[in-house]
Amino acid sequence: MLEIAGLSVSFGQYVGGFRRRDIPVLNDVDLDVDAGELLAVVGSSGSGKSLLAHAVMGLLPENAVVRGRISYGGRTLDESLLRKLRGRELALVPQGVSYLDPLLRAGKQALGRQRGLAAKKRVRSVFRRFGLAEQAEEMYPHQLSGGMARKVLVSTAALGGARFVIADEPTPGMEPESAAEALQALRELADGGCGVLLITHDIEAALKVADRVAVLYAGEVVETAAAGEFEGTGKVLRHPYSRALWQALPANGFRALPGVQPSPAETASCCSFAARCPIAAQECAAGKPPLRKLRGGAVRCWVAE
Amino acid sequence: MEKLSFSALLRFVLLKLARLGLLLAAVSAAAFALVSYSPIDPVQAYIGADVMRVGAEQRAAIAAYWGLDEPPLARFFRWASALAGGDMGTSLIYRQPVADVIGERFWGSLLLMAAAWLLSGVIGFTAGIVAAMNRGRLVDRIVRWYCCTLASTPSFWLAMLFLMVFGVWLGWFPVGLAVPAGALAAEVDWLDRLRHLALPALTLSAVGIAPVALHTREKLLDVLDSDYILFARSRGESGIRLVRRHGLKAALLPALTLQFAGFSELFGGAVLAEQVFSYPGLGRAAVEAGVRGDVPLLMGIVLFSALFVFTGNLLADIMTRLIDPRVRERGMPK
Numbered sequence A: 001m002l003e004i005a006g007l008s009v010s011f012g013q014y015v016g017g018f019r020r021r022d023i024p025v026l027n028d029v030d031l032d033v034d035a036g037e038l039l040a041v042v043g044s045s046g047s048g049k050s051l052l053a054h055a056v057m058g059l060l061p062e063n064a065v066v067r068g069r070i071s072y073g074g075r076t077l078d079e080s081l082l083r084k085l086r087g088r089e090l091a092l093v094p095q096g097v098s099y100l101d102p103l104l105r106a107g108k109q110a111l112g113r114q115r116g117l118a119a120k121k122r123v124r125s126v127f128r129r130f131g132l133a134e135q136a137e138e139m140y141p142h143q144l145s146g147g148m149a150r151k152v153l154v155s156t157a158a159l160g161g162a163r164f165v166i167a168d169e170p171t172p173g174m175e176p177e178s179a180a181e182a183l184q185a186l187r188e189l190a191d192g193g194c195g196v197l198l199i200t201h202d203i204e205a206a207l208k209v210a211d212r213v214a215v216l217y218a219g220e221v222v223e224t225a226a227a228g229e230f231e232g233t234g235k236v237l238r239h240p241y242s243r244a245l246w247q248a249l250p251a252n253g254f255r256a257l258p259g260v261q262p263s264p265a266e267t268a269s270c271c272s273f274a275a276r277c278p279i280a281a282q283e284c285a286a287g288k289p290p291l292r293k294l295r296g297g298a299v300r301c302w303v304a305e
Numbered sequence B: 001m002e003k004l005s006f007s008a009l010l011r012f013v014l015l016k017l018a019r020l021g022l023l024l025a026a027v028s029a030a031a032f033a034l035v036s037y038s039p040i041d042p043v044q045a046y047i048g049a050d051v052m053r054v055g056a057e058q059r060a061a062i063a064a065y066w067g068l069d070e071p072p073l074a075r076f077f078r079w080a081s082a083l084a085g086g087d088m089g090t091s092l093i094y095r096q097p098v099a100d101v102i103g104e105r106f107w108g109s110l111l112l113m114a115a116a117w118l119l120s121g122v123i124g125f126t127a128g129i130v131a132a133m134n135r136g137r138l139v140d141r142i143v144r145w146y147c148c149t150l151a152s153t154p155s156f157w158l159a160m161l162f163l164m165v166f167g168v169w170l171g172w173f174p175v176g177l178a179v180p181a182g183a184l185a186a187e188v189d190w191l192d193r194l195r196h197l198a199l200p201a202l203t204l205s206a207v208g209i210a211p212v213a214l215h216t217r218e219k220l221l222d223v224l225d226s227d228y229i230l231f232a233r234s235r236g237e238s239g240i241r242l243v244r245r246h247g248l249k250a251a252l253l254p255a256l257t258l259q260f261a262g263f264s265e266l267f268g269g270a271v272l273a274e275q276v277f278s279y280p281g282l283g284r285a286a287v288e289a290g291v292r293g294d295v296p297l298l299m300g301i302v303l304f305s306a307l308f309v310f311t312g313n314l315l316a317d318i319m320t321r322l323i324d325p326r327v328r329e330r331g332m333p334k
């Protein structure tokens, strides 16, 4: 349904007045989501998750340089197709309260371009479903808690009759029941035939509803795996970073990986994980590993087998 | 949740009234001090060309009649206590109560200022919106060029330019006075009034457009770069409707605040424009009062203009609270 092939995003910046330099943020990303499938994209903060969402929606800032191909239903997702799909088939659930118009009440905001009593009733029932009281419709964004704001944002996707939903960190700040409800709503959308791209840094929550997981590191997809492969000690996982993420969870030993995620610019010609990799080998110096298919998933590592 | 409590409203009103009282007291004291150091002798100014026929005795009598023989401080307190009783004194040059002179003259100025205020507000706001929606394109550059040029042009110079081009060369508009010279009041119809109003109002608004346009443009650009515009776009909103739904209110706020807070520039501009176009309003009365040492009238106008500017600022303040829910919620008092 949605196919992303070789997507790279960088930001043009002028250094020293005239020289233009491109700062890469996403590098050669391959992803695909089928109808009825929920793909979770997990990665820590700053790995480029939000930019991936905005790139698909065609809403990157003007100084962004985009390469690669995004297609939807077999057609290239260009500006003219996007203009037809945005607000209809394609929906984005953005990251937080700053995406709500501060001068517009929540109920009106959820309605969007829709008008009429029937639409208002739908808003009310969707709000109720996510545990938003009726008064919330009359509230301005600054009066909503972070969790309530995200519920309003999730409601917009559940309302619009979308065929493909991109949810960018939809649950932080919600109480556990509401968070579960919001994720469940996304799962139901997928079960109803929608394609869903769930972006999150909470791998545990994502695994409860996802079919497949793509792991993002320093602007690159380092692995795609079936959700069920995240289990036990994580030994069926393909990439050492996926394994490290998994083992850092409290239930799996709480072993945090030392070091920090580099910026994509620093690792342009080598494996982006090399500096932190516990299994780095001689052959890793051969340059940047490509994303290759492996055991039904994919991995960006020279060594994995 | 957003309801204003009555006590909060009362506190707001009392606070503003106290501020107004202080402002008027300070302004009148300062103005009086300045006037009493003025080199203009009001008696001399009053006598004017009759100077040869008026003897020293008569001068003293006139001075005593106006109370000009007392020391300044005593005069100030006499003026202030009369004012407290509602009496603004009598104008030396018009020989009428100051309140009447101001009342008469203010309507001319009000008409002029209202016309300029509306014109500059509407044109400035529209220009700002159009510029922001076309950031970096030709329209945007033209609007910015206009604003920067106007900002560095003295308004009296612009007034004279307008007078020369439209009044003298093109002959589209009359060169001066609010009504045709020598016409009877009844014969002065609205069209004539408008024609006399046009040039001063245009001059005054041409200067006022720049700040409104630039601030509106700036604000709308901020809004257009915001996360919530990105979200609105992701939901298929675009173009003018996007701006109308998410940008207008936000951009209206600085524009309105600026327009109301700009009453002082408006008044100052009107004084100049009335002078250049010999338009008989309060501004011209102020200049005459200053030049001819008419202290009661000058003080009256100073107080009145302070009140006028204060009202503008108050309106700006209230407007902010009404439009922006974030400010509204914090309640009326600052």
Ligand SMILES: Nc1ncnc2c1ncn2[C@@H]1O[C@H](COP(=O)(O)OP(=O)(O)O)[C@@H](O)[C@H]1O
Residues within 6 Å of the ligand: A011, A025, A043, A044, A045, A046, A047, A048, A049, A050, A051, A052, A061
């Ligand atoms: N407009 C921009 N110009 C330059 N760099 C940007 C811009 N927007 C985001 N970035 C950079 O891109 C990286 C990825 O950002 P983002 O997608 O928001 O990360 P995530 O959502 O995974 O936390 C960050 O390092 C951020 O600094």
Ligand code: SF4
Residues within 6 Å of the ligand: A240, A271, A272, A273, A274, A275, A277, A278, A279, A280, A281, A284, A289, A300, A301, A302, A303, A304
């Ligand atoms: S390529 Fe080498 S350094 Fe990179 S993740 Fe694989 S083993 Fe580690």
Ligand SMILES: [Mg+2]
Residues within 6 Å of the ligand: A049, A050, A051, A095, A168, A169
């Ligand atoms: Mg993000």
